[in-house]
Amino acid sequence: MKQQLELRLNELRAEYASGQKVLAELENKLAALRSTLQRISGAIQVLEEEQLNESGKEENKEARSIK
DSSP states (O other): OOOHHHHHHHHHHHHHHHHHHHHHHHHHHHHHHHHHHHHHHHHHHHHHHHHHHHHHHHHHHHHHHHH
């Protein structure tokens, strides 16, 4: 009986260690994904602002040509 308990305990410890390894890998992937999404969000913001600036410049040109 004691041998069976020790065997099961060793199995559970190995399974726990394996689970911790998978969890650490997933947390690393999550951090990398968050970083990527933050960079993409920043790029979107820059491009949107640039697009708004270009639209504003075109509107100013049109307004000047009408006068």
